[in-house]
Amino acid sequence: MAAEPLLQVAGLGKRFAGLVAVDDVSFTADRGEIVGLIGPNGAGKTTTFNLVSGRFAPSSGRIRLDGIDIVGLRPDRIVALGLARTFQGTRIFPGLSVEENLRIPLLARAGADERAAAERVREVLAFVGLAALRDSIGGSLAYAHQSLLGIGMALMRRPALLLLDEPFAGMNPAETRAAAAMVRRIRAEGISVLLVEHDVAAVMETCDRIVVLNQGRKIAEGTPGEIHRDPAVIEAYLGADVDA
Amino acid sequence: MSRIAAAVVLAGLLLIPPALDSYQVYLLSLTLVWSLLALSMGLLVGFVGEINFGQAGFVGIAAYVSSLLRIDFGISFWLAAPVALAAVVLVAALIGVITLRLRGPFFVLVTLAFGEIVRIVLANWQDVTNGPIGLRGIAPPEGLFGIDFAGKLAFYYLALVVTVATSVALAVIVRSRTGRLLVALREDELLAAFVGVAVMRQKVIGLCISAVVAGLGGVLIGPLLSVISPGQFTIFASVDMLVMVIVGGVGTLSGPLIGAVFLVYVPEVVQFAHEYRPVLMGALLILATMFLPGGLVGLMRAMVARGGVRPSVGAGGVRGG
Numbered sequence: 217m218a219a220e221p222l223l224q225v226a227g228l229g230k231r232f233a234g235l236v237a238v239d240d241v242s243f244t245a246d247r248g249e250i251v252g253l254i255g256p257n258g259a260g261k262t263t264t265f266n267l268v269s270g271r272f273a274p275s276s277g278r279i280r281l282d283g284i285d286i287v288g289l290r291p292d293r294i295v296a297l298g299l300a301r302t303f304q305g306t307r308i309f310p311g312l313s314v315e316e317n318l319r320i321p322l323l324a325r326a327g328a329d330e331r332a333a334a335e336r337v338r339e340v341l342a343f344v345g346l347a348a349l350r351d352s353i354g355g356s357l358a359y360a361h362q363s364l365l366g367i368g369m370a371l372m373r374r375p376a377l378l379l380l381d382e383p384f385a386g387m388n389p390a391e392t393r394a395a396a397a398m399v400r401r402i403r404a405e406g407i408s409v410l411l412v413e414h415d416v417a418a419v420m421e422t423c424d425r426i427v428v429l430n431q432g433r434k435i436a437e438g439t440p441g442e443i444h445r446d447p448a449v450i451e452a453y454l455g456a457d458v459d460a
Numbered sequence: 461m462s463r464i465a466a467a468v469v470l471a472g473l474l475l476i477p478p479a480l481d482s483y484q485v486y487l488l489s490l491t492l493v494w495s496l497l498a499l500s501m502g503l504l505v506g507f508v509g510e511i512n513f514g515q516a517g518f519v520g521i522a523a524y525v526s527s528l529l530r531i532d533f534g535i536s537f538w539l540a541a542p543v544a545l546a547a548v549v550l551v552a553a554l555i556g557v558i559t560l561r562l563r564g565p566f567f568v569l570v571t572l573a574f575g576e577i578v579r580i581v582l583a584n585w586q587d588v589t590n591g592p593i594g595l596r597g598i599a600p601p602e603g604l605f606g607i608d609f610a611g612k613l614a615f616y617y618l619a620l621v622v623t624v625a626t627s628v629a630l631a632v633i634v635r636s637r638t639g640r641l642l643v644a645l646r647e648d649e650l651l652a653a654f655v656g657v658a659v660m661r662q663k664v665i666g667l668c669i670s671a672v673v674a675g676l677g678g679v680l681i682g683p684l685l686s687v688i689s690p691g692q693f694t695i696f697a698s699v700d701m702l703v704m705v706i707v708g709g710v711g712t713l714s715g716p717l718i719g720a721v722f723l724v725y726v727p728e729v730v731q732f733a734h735e736y737r738p739v740l741m742g743a744l745l746i747l748a749t750m751f752l753p754g755g756l757v758g759l760m761r762a763m764v765a766r767g768g769v770r771p772s773v774g775a776g777g778v779r780g781g
Contacts, residue, residue: 292658
């Protein structure tokens with residue numbers, strides 16, 4: 217009997233005042249997998265991302281995390297079930313220190329053990345490479361460091377699934393390579409990753425499996441090699457993005 | 461530094477009043493009650509990130525419930541006060557659950573309506589509240605543990621103990637798990653939700669704590685003034701609290717205390733005509749927002765910092781003049 221996938225999205229739909237943003241999208245993410253969600257502008261990938269993370273409620277469809285239906289749950293409940301997300305660009309608590317930023321996710325969980333929390337802060341600081349900036353105020357950090365801090369906050373509670381919202385946005389090729397390496401290190405920690413990204417080349421290099429959306433519908437799903445050759449994908453991207 | 465300053469102020473507040481005349485003692489008691497109200501608003505503005513124009517409603521409920529229990533049922537102040545506080549927390553929790561979902565201007569508008577509803581009920585529920593005339597002859601708190609609270613000085617010390625205990629409790633709370641989560645919420649509510657903070661629960665807790673502090677001020681108002689009436693608990697009272705917080709300094713606990721002192725004593729010193737008070741409040745609010753973004757606390761910190769730098773030679777070079 218095959219184990220149930222970590223994330224199951226089935227028949228997902230979202231309408232905004234008559235506009236169909238996401239239409240009957242289904243996909244899964246297995247344990248230990250890095251899944252990429254790509255598509256031309258307006259394809260519905262960001263909406264899909266926001267539906268899966270619980271920011272918006274879907275108009276239709278099911279989302280199951282580790283077998284549990286998470287549709288309609290509050291964000292903090294979804295986080296408690298093992299899903300964490302980052303935001304486009306950078307989103308941190310700008311007035312708080314780097315350490316306090318990392319502490320908040322643990323404080324949010326009742327009955328946190330102080331020694332374990334301090335240990336986890338040290339681990340994550342080392343993992344994202346911000347140990348030297350522990351006492352800096354979040355808002356004073358450089359863009360790239362704020363972005364790393366955002367990822368660190370999402371990792372604090374050891375999620376089963378991490379959703380990354382355009383992790384390579386605004387990065388030069390060297391920074392993109394470093395960020396891609398970090399995504400793979402996150403997977404090595406036993407955390408599955410679902411990422412939404414514009415940079416198709418980076419997604420091809422980083423992900424095990426790719427889901428392609430266009431005009432709110434899924435048009436392809438497969439390994440980077442399969443996606444690269446898929447006629448529907450090539451057509452969707454023609455004129456929009458020559459990278460594909 | 462601030463610990464030493466607090467110790468000096470506290471020593472003064474303990475030792476000086478016996479030497480003052482009864483009007484001065486009354487003014488100090490009034491300042492302490494306003495300090496509690498300003499602290500309650502300061503917690504909301506600085507830590508929950510909301511403005512409540514119905515805060516005076518909490519104060520009014522506490523004042524009326526405690527006074528009515530004493531007058532109509534002969535219950536001791538010491539029993540009536542906790543019952544009144546419980547009532548205020550209950551109302552705050554209800555209001556919070558209903559309104560804290562609302563964003564930005566909508567929360568403010570609903571609190572405005574809440575404040576008005578409380579005032580209208582107090583003014584019109586004639587049989588219970590005695591209408592616009594209000595309640596008269598509210599006695600000082602009954603003696604407790606052999607301490608008599610009948611005199612103005614004894615009541616002052618009671619108000620001082622309540623205010624100091626509340627300040628200490630709030631200082632502990634803002635550093636506690638709840639306080640830190642509230643600060644995170646104020647910084648970025650959406651992000652807080654997605655790192656696992658139960659946003660609504662924390663905000664309702666924040667509002668309830670604020671309401672308890674406002675209620676403490678409320679239960680002291682009756683015995684202090686010996687009269688209470690609906691006119692004391694209007695939006696103007698809430699605005700006064702807000703001005704104290706903003707003039708004193710948002711996001712601190714010393715700010716509301718300093719703001720309360722400032723706003724009780726300034727009109728007293730300049731003998732401001734009472735009908736101009738709302739105008740004074742409005743002008744102060746505008747001036748403080750424009751020229752004192754950190755409030756008086758921010759100004760003092762800047763002055764201390766500048767004073768500390770002056771003796772050192774170097775950075776700024778030689779000062780002329």
